[in-house]
Amino acid sequence: MKHTVVALMEDKPGVLNRVSGLFRRRNYNIESLSVGHSETPGISRMTVVVEGDERVVDQVIHQLEKLINVTQVFNVTHQPTVIRELALIKVKATAGTRTEIMELANVFRARIVDVSATSLTVEITGPEEKVNSLIGLLRPYGIEELARTGRVAMVRGGNGHSDEPDDAPQATSESK
Amino acid sequence: MRLTGAQMVWESLVREGVDTVFGISGGAVIHLYHALPEYPIHHVLMRHEQAAAHAADGYARATGKVGVCLATSGPGATNLVTGLATAYMDSSPVVAITGQVATPFIGTDAFQEVDITGITLPITKHNYLVTDIRELPVVIKQAFHIARTGRPGPVLIDIAKDVQAAQGEYQYPDEVHLPGHRVPRNDISSPVQQAARMLNEARRPLLIAGHGVILAGAEHALVQLVEKANVPVVTTLLGIGAIPETHPLCLGMAGMHGEAYTNLAMSEADLIVSLGCRFDDRLTGPVSQFGRQARIIHVDIDSAEINKNVVVDLALVGDLKDVLPALIPLVEERNRDEWLARIGEWREDSAKRDILGRESDDLVPQYVIRQLWYATQGNVVVVSDVGQNQMWEAQYFIHHRRRALISSGGLGTMGFALPAAIGVQFGLPHEQVWVTAGDGGFQMNIQELATVVQEKLPIKIAILNNGYLGMVRQWQQLFFEGRYSGTPLLGPDFAQVAAAYGIPGLTVREKSEVEPAIARAVHSDGPFLIDFRIVQEENVYPMVAPGAPIHTMIRRPEASEQG
Numbered sequence: 001m002k003h004t005v006v007a008l009m010e011d012k013p014g015v016l017n018r019v020s021g022l023f024r025r026r027n028y029n030i031e032s033l034s035v036g037h038s039e040t041p042g043i044s045r046m047t048v049v050v051e052g053d054e055r056v057v058d059q060v061i062h063q064l065e066k067l068i069n070v071t072q073v074f075n076v077t078h079q080p081t082v083i084r085e086l087a088l089i090k091v092k093a094t095a096g097t098r099t100e101i102m103e104l105a106n107v108f109r110a111r112i113v114d115v116s117a118t119s120l121t122v123e124i125t126g127p128e129e130k131v132n133s134l135i136g137l138l139r140p141y142g143i144e145e146l147a148r149t150g151r152v153a154m155v156r157g158g159n160g161h162s163d164e165p166d167d168a169p170q171a172t173s174e175s176k
Numbered sequence: 177m178r179l180t181g182a183q184m185v186w187e188s189l190v191r192e193g194v195d196t197v198f199g200i201s202g203g204a205v206i207h208l209y210h211a212l213p214e215y216p217i218h219h220v221l222m223r224h225e226q227a228a229a230h231a232a233d234g235y236a237r238a239t240g241k242v243g244v245c246l247a248t249s250g251p252g253a254t255n256l257v258t259g260l261a262t263a264y265m266d267s268s269p270v271v272a273i274t275g276q277v278a279t280p281f282i283g284t285d286a287f288q289e290v291d292i293t294g295i296t297l298p299i300t301k302h303n304y305l306v307t308d309i310r311e312l313p314v315v316i317k318q319a320f321h322i323a324r325t326g327r328p329g330p331v332l333i334d335i336a337k338d339v340q341a342a343q344g345e346y347q348y349p350d351e352v353h354l355p356g357h358r359v360p361r362n363d364i365s366s367p368v369q370q371a372a373r374m375l376n377e378a379r380r381p382l383l384i385a386g387h388g389v390i391l392a393g394a395e396h397a398l399v400q401l402v403e404k405a406n407v408p409v410v411t412t413l414l415g416i417g418a419i420p421e422t423h424p425l426c427l428g429m430a431g432m433h434g435e436a437y438t439n440l441a442m443s444e445a446d447l448i449v450s451l452g453c454r455f456d457d458r459l460t461g462p463v464s465q466f467g468r469q470a471r472i473i474h475v476d477i478d479s480a481e482i483n484k485n486v487v488v489d490l491a492l493v494g495d496l497k498d499v500l501p502a503l504i505p506l507v508e509e510r511n512r513d514e515w516l517a518r519i520g521e522w523r524e525d526s527a528k529r530d531i532l533g534r535e536s537d538d539l540v541p542q543y544v545i546r547q548l549w550y551a552t553q554g555n556v557v558v559v560s561d562v563g564q565n566q567m568w569e570a571q572y573f574i575h576h577r578r579r580a581l582i583s584s585g586g587l588g589t590m591g592f593a594l595p596a597a598i599g600v601q602f603g604l605p606h607e608q609v610w611v612t613a614g615d616g617g618f619q620m621n622i623q624e625l626a627t628v629v630q631e632k633l634p635i636k637i638a639i640l641n642n643g644y645l646g647m648v649r650q651w652q653q654l655f656f657e658g659r660y661s662g663t664p665l666l667g668p669d670f671a672q673v674a675a676a677y678g679i680p681g682l683t684v685r686e687k688s689e690v691e692p693a694i695a696r697a698v699h700s701d702g703p704f705l706i707d708f709r710i711v712q713e714e715n716v717y718p719m720v721a722p723g724a725p726i727h728t729m730i731r732r733p734e735a736s737e738q739g
Contacts, residue, residue: 058483
C-alpha cells in the first residue's frame with residue numbers, strides 16, 4: 001500500500017541529505033519525494049510517498065522524527081486530502097497529430113506550454129492517476145521527455161496542520 | 177566577552193562540566209590546542225583517534241556524563257568513525273569535535289579535507305559543520321543537550337579552522353531551542369496500567385533488562401519491580417549490571433551465548449517485558465520464532481524501536497526512570513513458584529554441564545575469568561573486548577554492580593577495550609579497572625599502552641591468548657568444515673611488549689599460576705599485564721547457531737565426548 005507522509009523541516013543545508021540518507025540506509029521503499037517552502041519562513045515542507053505496510057510507514061515516521069532538523073511529521077494517508085502532482089510532457093507532434101494531442105490535453109484540462117515544429121509540451125496537474133492516464137494516452141505519439149514533481153499533499157479543511165505531532169507508535173495487537 | 181572561536185570551544189566545554197578530553201592534535205585544530213592551556217581541562221593525548229573516540233565513549237558509559245574527543249580534519253576525523261559508530265550503536269553520549277579546513281577551502285579537496293559531517297551522518301545522533309563563529313556557542317550547547325537527552329548518542333561538531341581563529345562576542349545560551357528534538361513526555365498512565373494488568377495476569381512472565389535501564393539510572397526501580405512482582409529477569413549483554421547477577425531472580429545474559437536456562441525461560445515465557453532493549457538479533461534469534469508463546473511489552477524511550485525488529489502487543493514509550501516507578505505500585509505480588517521451579521530445574525542442568533565443574537589442569541579461559549572475579553569479588557570495573565573473550569567475561573564474571581561492565585555490544589568493535597578503559601579510569605579514578613581482551617582485539621589498539629603509561633593509569637590487563645581470532649575460528653569449526661581460513665594469529669610476547677612500554681607483565685601457562693598472577697596484578701599500584709596462554713581451541717558454550725531459534729542451543733559436549 002502507498003502511504004503519504006508530510007514532514008516539516010528546517011530549511012538548512014544538508015537537511016535533505018539527512019532525510020534521503022535515512023531512507024537509503026533503512027532500506028525504505030520511497031516512491032516519490034517532493035520538497036519546497038512551507039507557509040513558515042525557514043521551514044520546508046516535504047511530501048513522501050512510501051510503499052509498504054503500516055509497520056513500515058510507522059518506522060519511517062518515527063525515524064524521521066528522530067532527525068533533529070525535522071520538526072513535525074504527519075501521516076495523511078487516512079485523512080481526506082488534496083493530492084496533486086505536476087508533470088511536463090514533451091510529446092512528438094506532426095501536423096497530422098497536433099490537433100489530436102491538443103484535444104486530449106483539453107479533456108484532461110492540461111495546458112500546452114510550448115509548441116515547436118516537431119513537438120508539443122503539455123503541462124498537467126492532478127492526482128497521479130490522472131497524470132498516469134494522460135501519459136498513457138500520449139505514449140503512442142512518442143514521449144521525448146517527461147518530468148514529474150512527485151506527490152504533494154494537504155489535508156482538507158481545518159485551520160492549518162495539527163499542532164500535535166504524530167502519536168506514539170501503536171502496538172499491532174495479535175499480529176505476530 | 178570577546179573570545180576566539182577556539183576559546184569559545186573550551187569556555188563552553190568548561191560550562192558543560194567537561195574536565196577531560198581525549199584527542200590528537202593536527203593542523204586543523206592547532207588553534208584549539210593553542211587555547212587549551214588557558215582552561216581547566218585535562219587533555220589526554222591518545223595514540224590513535226579511534227582510541228580517542230573509544231576513550232570518550234568509555235568515560236561516558238562509566239560516568240553517565242558526556243565524553244568528549246577531539247581530532248583534526250581529514251584522517252584524524254575519519255579515524256574517529258569506528259569509535260562514533262560504536263557509541264551510536266550503544267547509545268553512548270559522546271561529543272566529538274573535529275577541525276575542518278578553513279571556510280574558503282571547503283569543497284576544494286584541500287589538504288586533509290574530508291566531508292566528515294557527510295561521512296558520519298548515519299552514525300551520529302546529529303552533527304554540525306560550523307562556518308560562522310556566531311553559531312559556535314549555540315551549536316556546542318545544542319550538541320551536549322542532544323548527546324545526553326532522550327536516547328543518548330554521539331554528536332559531532334566540525335569547526336572550520338578560520339572559525340577557530342576568528343574573534344567574536346561570546347555569550348553562552350542558557351537554554352536550547354530545538355523544536356525537532358523530542359524527548360518523550362507523553363502521558364504514560366494508560367499503557368502503564370495495561371502493562372501492569374498483563375504482568376499481573378501472566379503465569380510465566382519474564383523481564384528483559386537492556387542497556388536502557390542503566391542509561392536511565394533505573395536499576396533500583398528494576399530490583400523493586402522484580403521483587404514485588406516476583407518475576408525473573410534476563411539481561412542483554414549491555415544490560416548486565418542492571419540488576420545484580422547475584423540476585424536470585426536474575427537469570428543472567430540471554431541470547432546467542434546465553435545460558436541454556438536463560439534462553440529457555442525466554443522461549444517458554446507467556447509474557448515478555450522488554451525494558452530498554454532493542455531486540456538485537458544476537459538476543460532474539462530469528463524474530464519469527466522469538467517469544468512464540470509470549471505476549472510482548474516493549475518499553476523504550478525511542479519510539480522508532482517499537483515494532484522495528486519484533487512486533488509487540490503493547491508499546492510504552494517513555495523514560496524508564498518514570499515508567500518503572502509508575503508500574504511498581506500497580507503490580508501485584510504473585511506466587512510464581514511453578515514457573516520459577518521450572519527455571520530452577522533448567523538451571524541445575526546447566527550447572528552440571530559447566531566446564532568449571534570438571535577436573536582438569538587445562539588453562540581454560542572460563543577459569544581465568546572466574547578467578548579474576550574471586551580475587552576482586554567483582555568490585556572492579558571490567559572493560560571487555562569483543563569476541564570469545566567478551567562472552568567468557570559475560571558468562572563467568574559475576575557482575576553485582578551497576579556500570580561495572582563496559583563493552584562494545586551493537587557494533588562489536590574489536591580493539592575497544594584498552595582505549596575505552598582509559599576513559600573509564602579517568603571517569604572513575606578510584607576504581608580498579610580491568611581490561612579483558614583476546615590476543616586479536618588487543619593488537620588492534622595495542623599502541624594505547626603508551627597512553628596508559630604517559631597518564632600513569634593503574635589499568636590491569638588480562639589477555640586471553642589463544643593464537644586465533646577465536647570467535648571466527650569457532651564458527652569455522654562448527655559451521656564451515658573446520659577450515660581455519662584467516663584465523664590463526666601470530667602475536668608478540670605481550671609481557672615483553674608491556675615491558676617495552678614500562679608496564680610490568682607476566683605470562684601464565686599453567687592453571688596453578690593464575691591465582692598468584694591475578695593477586696599480583698590486583699595488588700600492584702600501577703598498570704599490569706597478564707598474558708594467559710589459554711587452551712587454543714576452547715569454544716564458547718552454549719551457542720545458538722546463526723539463524724536457529726534461540727532455544728535450540730549447541731551445548732557443551734559431555735566431558736567424555738570432548739577429545
